[in-house]
Amino acid sequence: MRVLAQSRELFLAGGYGRTTIAAIARAAGVSKESVYKGFGGKPGLVRAIYEQSLLGAGGSPAEERSDRAQTTVTDARELMEQFGRFAAEVSPLGAPVFLLIRDAAASGDPDMAALLRDVEDARYSRMLHNARQILARGFMRKALTEAEAADVMFACTATELYEGLVLRRGWSAEHYGNLIAKTLAANLLPHPSASGS
Structure with missing residues (x-):
């Protein structure tokens, strides 16, 4: 439009x-x-x-593609890589707008402060949904709760990480997405050498 x-x-x-x-x-x-x-x-x-x-740049909305991957991908590490690719696709579109909202909220605009809360609440709800899917598939490390997993995913998808690495340090979006995939795998999935950890 x-x-x-x-x-x-x-x-x-x-x-x-x-x-x-x-x-x-x-x-x-x-x-x-x-x-x-x-x-x-x-x-x-x-x-x-x-x-x-948040729709991303693909043919169908990124959230729909993510949900589809969460129900069809059979390898846990491949699913983490998918999450990283979605972050690399959506962040270049969403991060500048999020930063606009954040800066306007910081300047004292009440409408943008309310929108910032809504955006972060929605992002957390999405991460909790993802964590529940991972748990339901049996992919998650047994010692983790769904809330802890959601917090890890929430931290990994924070715009501040994209801002620091891509916008300030010059990383490519692909490199950033790879970091997210590896971080999620390292923190959510069982270690390859440990069975049932």
């Missing part, structure tokens, strides 16, 4: 506070009223842009 594409471009270039609905409408070739009607204002636009970024 053109409004979302233009909104993303303008928000990321100018920041949340300085970007106006009028500028977005002008860039998208629509009326301000239609933007308000469709998204309810700037907070709704940012939420929609963030949710769009």
